[in-house]
Amino acid sequence: MEHVVASPARSATDLPEKESRFSNTFLRLKKHLERKVGEAIGDYGMIADGDVVMVCISGGKDSFTLLSILLALRERAPVDFRIVAMNLDQKQPGFPDEILPAYFESIGVEYKIVTENTYAIVKDKIPEGKTTCSLCSRLRRGIIYRTAKELGATKIALGHHRDDMIETLFLNMFFGGKIKSMPPKLVSDDGENVVIRPLAYCAEKDIERFARGMEYPIIPCNLCGSQENAQRKHIKTMLRDWDTRFPGRIVSIATALKNVVPSHLADSSLFDFRNVSSGTKVDQGDIVFDTPELPVEQPDASAIPIGIWRS
Structure with a gap:
């Protein structure tokens, strides 16, 4: 079951309407x-220019923040583009399906709710206690x-x-033996969809602070949120420990x-090592014994002017 709602247009500066309530x-x-x-x-x-950007909203802090920031930037962007918020209701037990439509209408953004019972499929296919993320993500x-x-959507x-x-x-x-991450932009395997990650430069701790201040109606994921042994959570714990003990390392x-x-x-x-000889020139040359450069420092946000992406 699906439905699309085009909410009345409102300025992103109205998100929230009384921004003066926030601290400097x-x-x-x-x-x-x-x-x-x-x-x-x-x-x-x-x-x-002319893009239709479908912003996937899960009900978590990250997607709420993404939508807010894109709406704000659209007001002064050098290009004209349309935003449609999209939520997939996976029919998880107790999912408050009224929250997101009410939120979307309160901020005046066009949205589409898609209802598919992927929860039942995942619970049927994945044994109790096993990680559901892989199948769930493929279905989504x-x-x-x-x-x-x-x-x-483009x-x-x-x-x-x-x-x-x-x-x-x-x-x-x-665990995979590869140097591979999430790219900021990619094309789907069928070549028909372009996926973007506009928060690629944003730290999670900043998003957490922003989401708390915005008081988003956060909806927890009951399907995978309790899987404390998932490897990603171990990695997250390791990185947060590093960030605390070694400032600048994550940056x-x-x-x-x-x-x-x-x-x-x-x-x-990626590089023709077999044919390297005494006359071969390579990027950055022989720096094997050089002292590593110091970590890049995180700039002070208060000293940074608001930027709009370069055209």
Whole structure:
């Protein structure tokens, strides 16, 4: 069952209507997140003029934040694009299906609710105690792609943030034997859908603070939220410990994702090691004995002007 609602247009500055109730610290955080999203959109060409951006809303802090920031940036973006919020109601027991429609209507955003009982499928196929994430994500992905086609969406925006990308990197390294993460922008296997992650430069701790201040109607995931032994949660704990004990380390790892040097790794499909000889020149040369550069420092959000992505 599906339905589409085009809510009355409202300015993103009305989200919330009385922004004056927020502290200056919160407003600086909002501007910081807007700048980071604007940078990511510009760096990876995520949104172009005339795009229809389907923003997938799960009911969690990340997707709520993504929608708010995109609505705010659309007001002053150098391109014109349409936003449609989309939620997949997976028929989890006790899911409050009235919350998201009420929220979408309160902020005046066009939205579509898709109802599919994937919960029953997952519970039937996955034994009790086993991780449900893999099957659940495959089912969701197919429904999301189908819905994007029905809406005429040219971009599908997901709420994955910087920490999600780093966690995925370590999961693939530790358990998959690959240096692979979540890309900021990708094309689906069928070549028909472009997926973007505008929060790619945003730290989860900043999103958590923003979501608390915005008082979003957060809806917990009862399907997978109790799986405390999932490997991703172990990785998250490790990274948060590092962030506490070694400030700057997470920022440095995120920066490394944008600074790959194939000649200094070991993948012969990316660099022709076999034909390296005394006359071969490689990027960054022989730096094997050089002192590593210091981690990149996180800039002070209060000193950063609001940015709009580069055209």
